[in-house]
Each structure stands twice: as structure tokens, then as C-alpha cells.
Amino acid sequence: xxxxxxxxxxxxxxxxxxxxxxxxxxxxxxxxxxxxxxxxxxxxxxxxxxxxxxxxxxxxxxxxxxxxxxxxxxxxxxxxxxxxxxxxxxxxxxxxxxxxxxxxxxxxxxxxxxxxxxxxxxxxxxxxxxxxxxxxxxxxxxxxxxxxxxxxxxxxxxxxxxxxxxxxxxxxxxxxxxxxxxxxxxxxxxxxxxxxxxxxxxxxxxxxxxxxxxxxxxxxxxxxxxxxxxxxxxxxxxxxxxxxxxxxxxxxxxxxxxxxxxxxxxxxxxxxxxxxxxxxxxxxxxxxxxxxxxxxxxxxxxxxxxxxxxxxxxxxxxxxxxxxxxxxxxxxxxxxxxxxxxxxxxxxxxxxxxxxxxxxxxxxxxxxxxxxxxxxxxxxxxxxxxxxxxxxxxxxxxxxxxxxxxxxxxxxxxxxxxxxxxxxxxxxxxxxxxxxxxxxxxxxxxxxxxxxxxxxxxxxxxxxxxxxxxxxxxxxxxxxxxxxxxxxxxxxxxxxxxxxxxxxxxxxxxxxxxxxxxxxxxxxxxxxxxxxxxxxxxxxxxxxxxxxxxxxxxxxxxxxxxxxxxxxxxxxxxxxxxxxxxxxxxxxxxxxxxxxxxxxxxxxxxxxxxxxxxxxxxxxxxxxxxxxxxxxxxxxxxxxxxxxxxxxxxxxxxxxxxxxxxxxxxxxxxxxxxxxxxxxxxxxxxxxxxxxxxxxxxxxxxxxxxxxxxxxxxxxxxxxxxxxxxxxxxxxxxxxxxxxxxxxxxxxxxxxxxxxxxxxxxxxxxxxxxxxxxxxxxxxxxxxxxxxxxxxxxxxxxxxxxxxxxxxxxxxxxxxxx
Amino acid sequence: xxxxxxxxxxxxxxxxxxxxxxxxxxxxxxxxxxxxxxxxxxxxxxxxxxxxxxxxxxxxxxxxxxxxxxxxxxxxxxxxxxxxxxxxxxxxxxxxxxxx
Numbered sequence: 001x002x003x004x005x006x007x008x009x010x011x012x013x014x015x016x017x018x019x020x021x022x023x024x025x026x027x028x029x030x031x032x033x034x035x036x037x038x039x040x041x042x043x044x045x046x047x048x049x050x051x052x053x054x055x056x057x058x059x060x061x062x063x064x065x066x067x068x069x070x071x072x073x074x075x076x077x078x079x080x081x082x083x084x085x086x087x088x089x090x091x092x093x094x095x096x097x098x099x100x101x102x103x104x105x106x107x108x109x110x111x112x113x114x115x116x117x118x119x120x121x122x123x124x125x126x127x128x129x130x131x132x133x134x135x136x137x138x139x140x141x142x143x144x145x146x147x148x149x150x151x152x153x154x155x156x157x158x159x160x161x162x163x164x165x166x167x168x169x170x171x172x173x174x175x176x177x178x179x180x181x182x183x184x185x186x187x188x189x190x191x192x193x194x195x196x197x198x199x200x201x202x203x204x205x206x207x208x209x210x211x212x213x214x215x216x217x218x219x220x221x222x223x224x225x226x227x228x229x230x231x232x233x234x235x236x237x238x239x240x241x242x243x244x245x246x247x248x249x250x251x252x253x254x255x256x257x258x259x260x261x262x263x264x265x266x267x268x269x270x271x272x273x274x275x276x277x278x279x280x281x282x283x284x285x286x287x288x289x290x291x292x293x294x295x296x297x298x299x300x301x302x303x304x305x306x307x308x309x310x311x312x313x314x315x316x317x318x319x320x321x322x323x324x325x326x327x328x329x330x331x332x333x334x335x336x337x338x339x340x341x342x343x344x345x346x347x348x349x350x351x352x353x354x355x356x357x358x359x360x361x362x363x364x365x366x367x368x369x370x371x372x373x374x375x376x377x378x379x380x381x382x383x384x385x386x387x388x389x390x391x392x393x394x395x396x397x398x399x400x401x402x403x404x405x406x407x408x409x410x411x412x413x414x415x416x417x418x419x420x421x422x423x424x425x426x427x428x429x430x431x432x433x434x435x436x437x438x439x440x441x442x443x444x445x446x447x448x449x450x451x452x453x454x455x456x457x458x459x460x461x462x463x464x465x466x467x468x469x470x471x472x473x474x475x476x477x478x479x480x481x482x483x484x485x486x487x488x489x490x491x492x493x494x495x496x497x498x499x500x501x502x503x504x505x506x507x508x509x510x511x512x513x514x515x516x517x518x519x520x521x522x523x524x525x526x527x528x529x530x531x532x533x534x535x536x537x538x539x540x541x542x543x544x545x546x547x548x549x550x551x552x553x554x555x556x557x558x559x560x561x562x563x564x565x566x567x568x569x570x571x572x573x574x575x576x577x578x579x580x581x582x583x584x585x586x587x588x589x590x591x592x593x594x595x596x597x598x599x600x601x602x603x604x605x606x607x608x609x610x611x612x613x614x615x616x617x618x619x620x621x622x623x624x625x626x627x628x629x630x631x632x633x634x635x636x637x638x639x640x641x642x643x644x645x646x647x648x649x650x651x652x653x654x655x656x657x658x659x660x661x662x663x664x665x666x667x668x669x670x671x672x673x674x675x676x677x678x679x680x681x682x683x684x685x686x687x688x689x690x691x692x693x694x695x696x697x698x699x700x701x702x703x704x705x706x707x708x709x710x711x712x713x714x715x716x717x718x719x720x721x722x723x724x725x726x727x728x729x730x731x732x733x734x735x736x737x738x739x740x741x742x743x744x745x746x747x748x749x750x751x752x753x754x755x756x757x758x759x760x761x762x763x764x765x766x767x768x769x770x771x772x773x774x775x776x777x778x779x780x781x782x783x784x785x786x787x788x789x790x791x792x793x794x795x796x797x798x799x800x801x802x803x804x805x806x807x808x809x810x811x812x813x814x815x816x817x818x
Numbered sequence: 819x820x821x822x823x824x825x826x827x828x829x830x831x832x833x834x835x836x837x838x839x840x841x842x843x844x845x846x847x848x849x850x851x852x853x854x855x856x857x858x859x860x861x862x863x864x865x866x867x868x869x870x871x872x873x874x875x876x877x878x879x880x881x882x883x884x885x886x887x888x889x890x891x892x893x894x895x896x897x898x899x900x901x902x903x904x905x906x907x908x909x910x911x912x913x914x915x916x917x918x
Contacts, residue, residue: 097918098918100918127918130912130916131916133909133912134909134912134913134916135909135910135913136913157905160905160908161905163902164902164903164904164905164908165902166902212916212917212918213912215915215916215917216911216912216915216916218915219911219915234894238911238914240907240910240911240913240914241911241914241915243907243911244903244907244908244910244911245911247900247901247902247903247907248900248901248902248903249894249900250899250900250901251894252899255893255894258893259890259893259894262886262889262890262893263890265886266886266890271883274886274889278889285889285893288829289892292830293884293889296821296880296883296884297883297884299881299883300881300882300883301883322878326879326881327881329881330881356870356874359870359871359874360874360878363871363874363875363878363879364878367878367879395871
């Protein structure tokens with residue numbers, strides 16, 4: 001259609017230089033060209049000529065950017081004619097090549113060699129080289145036969161011919177003759193990669209991204225084994241490229257057809273399409289591959305089961321249920337999945353003699369347990385131990401199942417079963433560290449020290465540097481030794497202590513063994529005797545205990561070794577209060593009177609002031625003894641009250657003070673002067689620190705919330721709030737638990753609380769003290785006291801007196817087992 | 819994603835020894851210091867099927883649908899008779915690939 005000239009802007013608007021310059025600046029190059037042409041008709045000005053030349057060039061570049069290379073070349077020619085020069089000729093040559101005017105470009109290159117930079121010339125020659133190799137033989141006439149481009153092309157042809165005939169040696173010989181800086185350098189790398197596929201990746205990496213051979217290099221990469229994204233690359237190939245690749249890969253027509261069908265299925269992007277496609281190609285792919293492939297699609301596409309069965313035959317009941325279970329798992333419907341898995345298990349049980357049925361059944365049971373774990377109900381589901389036990393019966397060699405069944409039983413307080421499974425696990429996995437560790441800890445908790453020591457020793461054989469095992473072995477031997485000493489089996493006890501000594505490093509002896517050895521010898525010599533238990537106090541026993549005084553040894557020489565051993569142990573435990581503490585605790589553990597033992601040790605000097613390290617070490621010792629189950633630490637600590645009181649002013653850090661206070665809090669609820677002292681001292685340095693505020697008030701109230709004043713309650717609430725804001729959840733909860741004893745008491749415990757007559761008498765007295773009080777008008781303390789009484793009454797299983805029957809917080813429900 | 823059998827290039831009924839052999843071969847080809855990602859894939863595949871128990875677990879419980887890519891790549895690697903192209907085919911393929 002002809003343009004309506006009447007609409008041309010040139011005819012309507014008279015052009016001004018400013019307007020022309022604006023058009024050029026705005027990138028409206030075509031209009032700028034027309035504008036400057038118009039201006040130049042009026043007047044030949046150098047600046048307008050330069051502007052026109054620029055407009056031509058920029059328009060040409062803009063067209064080239066759009067892929068309109070022919071048009072770009074024409075505009076360059078217009079510019080060249082106008083300017084009578086060949087500036088920017090490299091662009092022109094490039095556009096000519098891209099416009100497939102190769103011969104013209106080649107002639108131009110030959111004429112314009114001096115105008116081109118060496119790099120640009122090389123790049124253009126590389127392009128011509130690639131064109132020659134790609135069959136543009138008419139280019140040969142554009143160059144002098146002596147040109148390196150043509151001479152090396154002859155080598156390239158021979159190398160290629162040799163390669164295609166399979167004569168790799170000849171091909172390589174010709175390739176070696178191609179100079180390093182040849183325009184055929186990248187072709188050489190490509191042909192070498194084809195000859196030697198093992199080095200292909202390295203060789204192809206040498207072809208730069210701006211090389212004319214770069215796209216061909218990508219094609220060659222597809223021939224390398226395990227090339228990623230092969231399938232994606234295939235869809236972008238031309239038929240010639242695909243045929244080329246197919247020959248190199250050894251693909252036949254049937255294969256290419258299958259590939260094409262697969263690519264079509266990929267475009268449809270559905271499981272249905274894939275299933276049908278693979279089924280249709282199964283003769284090519286083979287049944288051995290197609291069948292499992294299609295089967296693997298069914299959990300995500302259960303609607304395909306009918307099609308599958310029509311193609312490959314009926315599925316078994318087991319398989320149908322397995323697919324259903326997997327489908328439900330994919331949907332997150334774990335209970336339904338569990339049901340189908342159980343059907344699978346039942347199915348396998350019917351034919352246990354078949355290969356792998358037992359193992360499969362075991363795996364399914366374990367898988368069911370995993371599903372229950374995912375539901376978060378594993379400890380509430382009473383089927384779990386049964387499933388795991390049965391799975392172990394079918395296939396015993398599974399450590400995880402043992403660990404799970406032990407954990408389940410421990411969690412649910414099934415002590416006997418836990419013990420049974422720990423023993424079974426250790427028998428089956430006698431050298432597994434985690435099993436032995438559980439055995440060790442369990443035996444220690446049950447005070448089966450000999451057993452614990454046995455586990456520890458086995459673990460140390462497997463893992464000689466296991467610190468925990470070493471510690472437990474030592475402790476277990478010592479604990480067992482104590483038992484033997486109490487039974488008067490001194491010789492056996494000596495052996496136990498000798499064994500305990502083996503688990504201490506020579507340069508890190510704690511003194512515990514030496515002290516216990518000393519106590520043993522003192523008892524063996526009859527120098528000291530254990531105290532009788534208070535609970536059994538027949539008159540005869542009372543009379544006997546009165547005669548339980550320290551007896552003089554037959555000769556002092558007999559006792560010296562024992563005393564020296566005791567002193568050695570005390571020294572190893574640490575000078576000062578540490579040794580004293582250790583000796584006191586060990587004496588108590590053997591039911592000896594500490595005073596008798598301490599009489600052999602130099603007492604602490606009045607001026608003795610423990611160091612910061614000693615205090616911290618003492619705290620560590622107390623905590624260790626607590627962890628070992630020792631509950632009689634209050635008295636030994638009380639004996640150190642004087643030096644500890646002095647040490648309260650030492651320069652402890654905040655963390656150290658908190659650790660000390662925590663330790664003293666755990667020791668006792670009764671007048672806890674040390675806790676009060678340390679907390680008070682710490683508060684001077686860290687006023688209103690929530691945990692320290694709590695410890696101070698707690699100590700003052702001896703741990704009873706009803707003994708605190710209203711201001712103290714307020715202060716504690718404030719401290720709790722501060723702790724919460726500081727992210728100190730532990731302190732926050734600790735304070736709340738203290739302030740709200742109901743929450744602490746309403747959670748039912750698995751053990752029945754024995755009824756204590758003393759408690760009842762206390763409560764009756766307290767109930768009486770509430771006479772005359774108006775429940776609607778009680779102070780916070782009175783209210784809390786009342787609530788505490790009611791809680792204790794409920795715990796004891798007693799009826800709440802009518803006058804006290806007020807609503808209290810409901811008990812939290814325990815999750816029911818299915 | 820490819821299944822472990824495909825990654826190691828072994829049949830579904832391969833034995834422990836065959837799988838281990840295939841694994842070691844793959845590791846020699848893709849050692850961790852040179853091909854860390856590929857090595858991870860190979861290692862994960864080996865761990866998934868190295869024993870009879872692991873294989874049964876995989877076959878019973880794995881339910882991710884196989885990817886088309888895996889099938890395609892298997893199909894693509896099924897070449898039997900690799901050939902050298904003719905010079906004409908070579909030049910045609912090169913000509914098609916040139917972007918100018």
C-alpha cells in the first residue's frame with residue numbers, strides 16, 4: 001500500500017536544526033535522517049553533515065539489533081556514500097555476513113585489512129573459516145589461495161575427512177599442523193573432543209562463548225555421556241543437528257521416534273499422558289523397564305490402575321493395597337494409609353515362607369510406626385511396642401527398632417519391659433555405642449551398678465575415649481563397692497575399688513577411690529561401724545546402736561595406712577573444704593558417722609577462705625552427686641557454712657552466682673541461709689535481676705509461697721514479667737510455678753502419693769485457722785493458702801469440706817491411649 | 819529425579835556386590851573433589867539401595883513419580899551402533915548451528 005505523502009511530517013512541518021537535533025537525541029533516527037537531508041538541501045553545513053552520518057550509523061545499528069542486517073548494511077552504504085569514507089567498516093562486514101552476503105563481505109575484508117584491528121580481523125576470519133567448514137565453498141574465490149585462511153582450510157578438510165572415516169590418527173596429524181592462532185583453532189578443539197570423548201569436556205571448555213562455533217560446541221556437548229539437560233537440548237535441534245547427534249549416539253529411527261513421542265508427552269505434562277505414552281512404547285523400551293516405570297506412576301495417579309492392569313496384567317491384592325497406602329500418604333491421610341499398610345502386612349503373614357516376606361512384613365510394621373510418629377501419637381498408641389516387637393521377631397537386625405521400643409517403654413513407665421528390651425538390644429548389638437549407653441544409664445538409674453559397670457566396660461572396648469562410659473564405670477564400681485562394704489564383703493569390695501581406680505587417669509585422680517578404700521579399711525579393721533537405719537528400731541537394736549561407739553584399734557599401726565589413704569584421697573579431692581566435703585559425702589554414703597572420719601583429717605583453719613575456684617568446684621561436686629542420685633547433701637554442705645559464708649563476697653560473675661544459687665535452692669527448702677546470703681550478695685551487684693530476686697525471696701520463705709508478703713508477691717510478679725521480656729523463659733516459669741502452686745500440683749503423677757498422718761494434722765490446723773474468713777473477701781495470701789489446702793486435700797483423696805468448696809482450676813487432661 | 823538404580827546403572831534385582839561395584843565405578847568417574855554434586859547424587863543413590871533391606875524399603879515405600887527426564891535419558895542412552903557422520907552431515911549440522 002502506498003504511503004499517503006500528504007501525511008508525511010516533512011511536507012507539513014518546516015524543519016529546524018533544533019528539531020532535527022531533538023529527533024537524533026530522541027533516537028528517532030529515520031526522522032532525523034530525513035530532517036538533516038532537508039536541512040542540507042538548504043545549506044551544506046559540516047555539523048549537519050556529521051549529524052546525518054551519525055543518524056545513518058545509529059539507525060543501521062538499531063536495525064541490526066532487531067536482526068535486520070540487510071537493511072542495516074544498506075544504511076551503512078548510504079552513510080559511506082554520503083561521507084565518502086569507510087568508517088565503522090567492521091560493523092558493515094559483520095552485517096553483511098549476518099545477512100548471508102558472504103562473498104561481498106569476504107571481498108571487502110580482503111580490501112580493508114588495514115582498517116581492521118588485529119582482534120577484529122581474527123574474529124572475522126574465524127567466521128569465514130566456520131562458513132567454509134559449513135560448506136560455503138564459494139568463499140574460496142574471494143581469497144588469495146596463499147591466504148592462511150584457505151591453506152589451513154585444506155588441512156581442516158583433510159582432518160574432517162579422516163575423522164569421518166574413522167582414521168583418528170590421520171585426523172590428529174592434520175589437526176597438529178593447524179597453527180595455534182589459526183582461525184580454525186576452535187574447530188580443532190571440537191574435532192579433538194569428538195575423537196577423544198573422555199577429554200571432550202575439557203576441550204570444549206576451551207571454545208569461548210563468542211566463538212562462531214559456540215552453538216555447535218553445545219551440540220557436541222550432548223554427545224558426552226551423562227550430559228545434563230540432554231532432553232531439553234533435543235527439542236531445540238534442527239533435523240540435521242538431530243540426525244548428526246543420533247549418528248554419534250548410535251540412535252536408530254525407532255529410538256528417535258520414541259524420543260519424539262516422549263517429548264510430546266512432556267508437553268502435555270500429565271501423569272495420564274506419560275502412562276499411556278510409556279505403555280505405547282513398551283516394545284521399544286522393553287517390558288522390564290516400562291512395567292516398573294508405569295507402576296511407579298500409580299501412587300500419584302491411582303486412576304491409572306485400570307489402564308495399567310489392561311496393559312500389563314492384574315495387580316495383586318498386596319500391590320493394590322500398597323498403592324492405596326502410598327496414595328493416602330501423598331495426600332497426608334496417614335490413618336487411612338496405616339489401614340492399607342496393615343492389610344499388606346496381613347497379606348504377607350499368610351505366606352511367610354516366601355522370599356523376603358518376613359523382612360517386608362517387618363519393614364511395613366516399622367513404617368506404620370513411622371506414620372504414627374508423624375501423627376505425634378507414638379507414645380499414646382499402645383500398638384506401637386507390639387508392632388516393633390513383632391518386626392524384631394521377623395527381622396531382628398534393626399537397631400532403630402530396639403531403641404524405639406526401649407524409649408516407648410521408658411516413656412510410659414514400663415520399667416520391666418524397658419529392662420527386657422535393653423537386655424535384648426545389648427545381646428543383639430553388643431558393640432553398638434548408643435545401645436550400650438542406654439544400658440549403662442538405665443542400669444545406673446536402677447542402681448544395678450555391676451550391670452552398669454559391665455556395659456561401660458564393653459562400651460570402652462568399642463570407644464576407648466568415651467568420657468561418659470569412663471565416668472559411669474568408675475561410679476558404678478564404687479557404688480557396687482559400697483553395697484558390698486555394707487554387706488561386709490570387704491574383699492570383693494576391694495576388688496571393685498581397684499577396678500574403679502582403673503577408670504581414672506593417673507594425672508586426674510579425684511580422690512574418691514582412695515577415700516572409699518580408706519573407709520573400707522577402717523570398717524574392715526572395726527575402727528568404724530555403719531549407723532543403723534532409724535526406721536527399724538526394736539529395743540534390742542536401740543541398745544545395740546548405743547554401743548556403736550568408735551572403738552580404739554588394737555594397735556595404732558594397723559590404722560595408719562587407712563588414715564594415710566584417707567588423707568591422700570582428701571588431698572586429691574582438693575585442699576580445704578573440697579576434700580572435707582568429699583570425705584563427708586562418702587562417709588554418709590556408707591552410713592558412717594562423718595564426725596568419726598573427719599577426726600582423722602585436719603579441720604579447716606578458722607582463717608580459711610575458699611577461693612572462687614574452690615567454691616565453683618564445690619558446686620560442681622554437689623551437682624554431680626545430685627545427678628548420681630545422692631539426696632543427702634544438705635548436711636555435708638551445712639558443715640561448710642562458715643567458709644561458704646565468707647566466700648559469698650568473692651568476685652563471682654553473674655552466671656556463676658546464678659549457678660550457685662540454683663544449686664543451693666535444689667539442696668533444701670528448709671532455712672536456706674546460704675541461698676539467702678548468696679542471692680542477697682548478688683543482688684547488690686545486679687539489683688532486681690529476676691532470678692536473684694526470686695532466690696532471695698524463696699530462701700526467706702523457705703520455699704513456701706504462703707510465707708511471702710504482699711510486697712514480695714508484687715516484686716516476684718514484676719521479676720517474672722522482666723524475665724519474660726528478657727526472654728528468660730526458665731526464670732519466668734520458675735517464678736510462676738512458685739506463685740501458682742496449683743499449676744504445679746494439678747498435673748497428676750503416675751505414682752500414688754502416700755497418705756501422711758502428719759500432713760493431715762497440719763491441714764486440720766490450717767483449716768481451723770480459716771474459721772470466720774469470708775471467701776469473697778480474702779487477701780491474696782489467704783486465698784493462696786486456701787487453694788493450697790484444697791489441692792492437698794484432693795491429692796489425698798479426701799472430700800473437700802463444704803465450707804471450703806470453691807471452684808478451682810480444672811486439671812489438665814492426659815491424652816487417652818487408643 | 820532419576821531413581822537410584824538408574825543413577826548407578828544397575829538392574830532392579832542387582833545384588834549387593836553388583837551395586838557396590840557400580841558405585842565404586844561411578845565414584846572413580848565422578849570423584850567428590852572434581853564433581854561434588856554428582857558425587858552426592860551417586861552417594862545418596864548407593865545409600866538408598868546398598869543392602870537388600872534398603873532395596874526392599876525403597877521398592878515398598880518410595881512414591882515420588884518417576885520423572886520424564888529420567889525415562890528420556892535412559893532412552894537416549896540406549897544407543898547401540900555409534901557411527902561417524904559423513905562430512906556432508908557434519909557440515910550441514912555445523913551450518914544449522916551457525917548464528918550468522
